[in-house]
Amino acid sequence: MPRLVAALLALARTAAADLPCAAKPETCVPIKTATGDLMMPAVALGTWRGSYGDCADNDYSCVRAKAKASVGDWLDLGGRHIDGANDYRTQVEIGEAVAGADRDPSATGVAASADCAASPYYDPGTKVRQETWKAMELLVKLGKAVAVGISDYNATHIEETLEVAEVPVALHQVEWNPKKHDEDMLKLCQKHGIQLQAWSPLGGAEGSVTLKWSLQRGVAVVTGTDNKDHMASDLDLFGFALGYYDEVAAISALQ
Ligand SMILES: NC(=O)c1ccc[n+]([C@@H]2O[C@H](COP(=O)([O-])OP(=O)(O)OC[C@H]3O[C@@H](n4cnc5c(N)ncnc54)[C@H](OP(=O)(O)O)[C@@H]3O)[C@@H](O)[C@H]2O)c1
Numbered sequence: 001m002p003r004l005v006a007a008l009l010a011l012a013r014t015a016a017a018d019l020p021c022a023a024k025p026e027t028c029v030p031i032k033t034a035t036g037d038l039m040m041p042a043v044a045l046g047t048w049r050g051s052y053g054d055c056a057d058n059d060y061s062c063v064r065a066k067a068k069a070s071v072g073d074w075l076d077l078g079g080r081h082i083d084g085a086n087d088y089r090t091q092v093e094i095g096e097a098v099a100g101a102d103r104d105p106s107a108t109g110v111a112a113s114a115d116c117a118a119s120p121y122y123d124p125g126t127k128v129r130q131e132t133w134k135a136m137e138l139l140v141k142l143g144k145a146v147a148v149g150i151s152d153y154n155a156t157h158i159e160e161t162l163e164v165a166e167v168p169v170a171l172h173q174v175e176w177n178p179k180k181h182d183e184d185m186l187k188l189c190q191k192h193g194i195q196l197q198a199w200s201p202l203g204g205a206e207g208s209v210t211l212k213w214s215l216q217r218g219v220a221v222v223t224g225t226d227n228k229d230h231m232a233s234d235l236d237l238f239g240f241a242l243g244y245y246d247e248v249a250a251i252s253a254l255q
Helices: 060-076 091-098 105-109 126-141 155-164 183-191 208-216 228-235 244-252
Strands: 004-011 028-033 036-041 043-046 081-083 111-119 147-151 169-175 195-199 220-223
Touching (some): 028 147, 028 169, 028 195, 043 228, 060 091, 060 228, 126 147, 147 155, 155 183, 169 183, 183 195, 208 244, 220 228
Parallel strands (some): 043 081, 043 220, 081 111, 169 195, 195 220
Antiparallel strands (some): 004 111, 028 036
């Protein structure tokens, strides 16, 4: 059964020029909004409990503490995009870390994504999906979100969303890594101008080459770690390039 997660990209309600991408456009990707394209940091930090291997199952006080500390470290390192979801139970801690007293004022240009409706257990059907999308659009119309997107949709879900969409579908977050990448989904998103974003972009592999492969395929990434050295490495992806015809193609062929 496909997981339905309607994702809300609650990009900071600052002028586009104030967002972190103005200073470093090469670290960002464009997403569509109702009023034109906006740049979004291409590398996000996730806050799902599965990203914190040290926390015992269902120990949410551990997960929350890790989320708060890691988001703080991410912001200190210059990361400006954070991924959250209602069922991760870490949204309060993300907010607390972003609001941290000593934070560089540019951290107010942070891009946060959070899910608005999630149902991993059943397929609610076309009508509910379309109504959920209209509710997401309302958030944009009310000025509560700048851009809205989806997660873990299949091609049919995307087509039925596009049938009713008045606000662009900015982004689609799916599992994407060298061992699991749906090339048809990438093409479909590119056809409709939807930015694809990878969850579990490492998929058990290590290091920046794996993340860089996604970026060079045109896919933004949400990585997960509470290790500050790993965070620094996950943000340090813009001073090198993989060869398209050897390295990128070879990694794509690993699936
Ligand atoms: N929409 C959805 O359905 C969905 C589903 C799952 C996840 N997500 C989102 O995606 C985020 C990331 O998922 P994930 O944790 O599976 O992603 P991931 O980044 O592919 O994997 C995380 C693992 O990679 C390690 N790691 C990270 N950076 C590293 C580096 N530079 N070198 C070596 N190891 C590194 C981490 O270990 P260390 O802690 O040791 O660094 C951690 O064990 C989640 O937090 C969540 O926000 C979304």
